[in-house]
Amino acid sequence: DIQMTQSPSSLSASVGDRVTITCRASQNIRIFLSWYQKKPGEAPKLLISTASSLQSGVPSRFSGRGSGTEFTLTISSLQPEDFATYYCQQSFTTRWTFGQGTKVEIK
């Protein structure tokens, strides 16, 4: 199975900060990479698909980049509602895998 590794595992940031999360795949997954936001007690929410396609209704402060084995999710100006855990997920192979998550906490 393809292993997805996120870094950092957690970070502390302030409202207005620029935040970048990295996701690395153990092999080339082209652009078959999605990002999700997960808050306690809620279902995950899809933010970005195919590495950089922002989903309808997702604020433009979220952006995704990358291809192959290295990808990033950037929040350009962190808002109070963005404090959550973020997961990457590959769909290159028929057996999908998630990264371990990055928890974004309030500094």
Added chain:
Amino acid sequence: QVQLVQSGAEVKKPGASVKVSCRVSGYTLSDLSMHWVRQAPEKGLEWIGSFDPEDGETIYAQKFQGRVNMTEDTSTDTASMVLSSLTSEDTAVYYCATAPPPVLSLDYWGQGTLVTISS
């Protein structure tokens, strides 16, 4: 707009099996590939497997091979997952999730079903 409504919380004993159901509205289940994902307490998201309606095949994460079974009832637009030989490690919230084809990400999610394994 696809909506997924899951069955209610379950409490099971170790060694038992559990069935979680997911009813689809706003789309035809036979046109969707349903995926199942879980999150154990204080853990990350874990992909369990998926059902491909085009060929009727299921694909499971290796970790669950041999004790998970995913099915679909197109007459009721309900997808189901049965997990057997339960242990405390299976205590988690289980989600069904899908998207219209081609399914490259999970756009729509059920509300989650808490499964608790306790003796």
